Amino acid sequence: MIKRFFILSSLCMVLGVSAQKSHTVVQGDNPYNIARKYGMTVDELLKLNPKHKDGKLAIGDVLTIKSDKAAAPVTKTPVAEKVHTTAGTAVGKIVLQPKQTIYGITKQYRISETDLRKLNPELDSHMKIGDEITLPLASIKKYGDQQTVVATAKPVETPVEKPVTATPSAEGETYVIQAKDNYYRITKQFGISQQDLFALNPGLEEKGLKPGESIKIKRSNTNTNTDSVTEPANPKEKMDSGNEKSSAASNVAAGDDYVTYTVQQGDTVFSIVNKFGVSIDELIALNPELSKGLKTGMVLKIKKQDAAYSKKNGDALSVILMLPFGYSTNETQYRGMALDFLTGAKLAIERNARGGQKLDIKIVDSGNEASFKNSLTQINPENTDLIIGPFFKSNVIDVLDFTKNQKIPIVAPFANTPELYNYSNLIIVETNNQTYADKIVEEVKGVYSNQKIYVVADSKKENANYIKAGLEKAVKNPEVIIVNSPADIQLDQNMMTGQSAPVIAILANDDNSTGDAFANKVIALSKEVQGVKAFSMFYSPVFEKKVDDLSQASLVYLMDRKINTEGNFEKEILAAYKTKYCKTPPKYAIVGFDVVNDMLTRENKKGEIFKQMNKVQTQLATKFEFVKSKANGAYVNTGYRVIRLVP
Secondary structure (H helix, E strand, O other): OEEEEEEEEOOOOOOOOOOEEEEEOOOOOOOOHHHHHHOOOHHHHHHHOOOHHOOOOOOOOOEEEEEEHOOOOOOOOOOEEOOOOOOOOOEEEEEOOOOHHHHHHHHOOOOOOOHHHHOOOOHHOOOOOOOEEEEEEEHHHHOOOOOOOOOOOOOOOOOOOOOOOEEEEEEEEEEEEEOOOOOOHHHHOOOOHHHHHHHHOHHHHHHHHHHOOOOEEOOOOOOOOOOOOOOOOOOOOOOHHHHHHHHHHHHHHHHOOOEEEEEEOOOOHHEEEHHHHOOOOOOOOOOOOHHHHOOOOOOEEOOOOOOOOOOOOOOOOOEEEEEOOOOOOOOOOHHHHHHHHHHHHHHHHHHHHHOOOOEEEEEEEEOOOOHHHHHHHHHOOOOEEEEEOOOOHHHHHHHHOOOOOOOEEEEOOOOOOHHOOOOOEEEEEEOOOOHHHHHHHHHEEEEHHOOOOEEEOOOHHHHHHHHHHHHHHHHHOOOEEEOOOOOOOOEEEOOOOOOOOOOOOOOOOOOOOHHHHHHHHHHHHHHHHHOOOOOOOOOOHHHHHHHHHHHHOOOEEEEEEEOOOOOOOHHHHHHHHHHOOOOOOOOOHHHHHHHHHHHHHHOOOOOOOOHHHHOOOOOEEEEOOEEEEEOOOEEEEEOOOOEEEEE
8 A cells, every 4th residue: 555644734734624513623723723724704613513612622622513514525636727826927826635744735736835835825714625625737737647737828027017996886885805904904994883884884803804805885975095005013902083983983991001902883893803902811810790791881901902013223133143152251062052043044134135135134144042141241232133142041131131122022942831821022943842742741631542642752751741730631540551662562451362463652752762763663563563653742853653553553753953955045055055055954054044045024114123024925835823821921833743653
């Protein structure tokens, strides 16, 4: 039998859609995307599940779904149609098939994830069976197997984009949604209330705004300027001029730490959450009475959000790289690591400068932990827009304290501990081990059926103990055994028949030699009895060498960095590095490029990096998917990939 393996991006699961009466909540689910998946409105979903009427869902919750609303099966023949791109390259569309993933698409069609996301800006929310994915037309023809291509033509340049204006309509006006539009922006531009917008466009609140789609607009009788709309940094502040006094915004009043909002007819919890950019948990925490339902006329407290950081002055973005060269202290312990990081960083800086970004880069030798504070004298907080580094946790805290009045965005490439999560201007790049362990617990829970569970630990046993504690909460009465070596994993014995029974084996050690031993042990056990299941928190090179054998144990493993050498973006960067440095980039050069390129591409002309943190981006090898650790906490990267070896 041919073995296959599928790679799924974190927080993105490809689920077959079929007629069913229930849905089990998985990570990343919310009422809107569940309702959309089954062709329902959010209200219909909540009416069927009254105990979840507040919108709060937990992983593992089972929701009732209307089976007659399930999406129809998708045929197996993807269809491509011609569209145009700004580069003049013809592109087409494929229809997403069962088991297709982001990584699988990039491999099959020889495209980088970065290029794929450029063609599909809302990729993560369009990875359901039957969704259309835009790809270069040449790639579809060349690598699309039996895919049918229709309406192909010579590529043409896209005309220069013209300002979008509303056109008269019998029931109002038609407006084409733009990429940066949101409800606030549209209601401000046309001087109408959000309630009127939803009334003119039934279903809009549930399905949301989609760039390129047309909606109906009915202008107020005031002279609203439609040529340009400036969105305030904090849309929750009270608006005191123009049309806002006659719209729903007039029901907002400002307080010291929060604003108040008077609920209008037609409002829902979700429309309020979307309007003010807060979470349901934050809304309910300030308004416990919401647990009894939302009523017109209620006055809600809504937490103010921090204003976005913006660039200090001038056109150039002032960036500081703090790297532990150790020249000032004559220490070489981390110098090689710092030099490699710098080579990758320079490549990213030069690339963005060629693209027109104005940069003022300063490199600071952060020395060692003992002498670090001396390096702070080289930083002028009043004229610095972004600090990348330092590497070590104690140094990161020193920089945060030094710049606490300016709230400068600070990027920690390697430090990741809960102690850092309280700083709202900190961006943590390294995905922590608990994130990986939580995912392993979730994966094991999905296949567990009273098997004995072995966890191979490292010398500290922190990861193994965390997984054990998680499993004891997630499944009923598990027998979890922590062992020091894969050799200690033994098949269970069936008490009734006396025959060997399968077990679940988990690797919580990132040592490659232990990974080799784990792979060999799992393969041996799989040959003795069917049903052995294997999981690993970490990647080991042996996993790619023994795909066929390990697929018998349905091995699932996680990894943070991997270069897709078939992608055009990756090929370009690897070639540029080799041309510049006459070698392939080592580990820390890759990290340096990925971190610096990711941060610089999130910066807009005003330096408002925090406004761009919700974008999912994959650089040369690293996936960046940032989430807030808490309401006013640090941004933490949760990006990783899940690899499944399927028999």
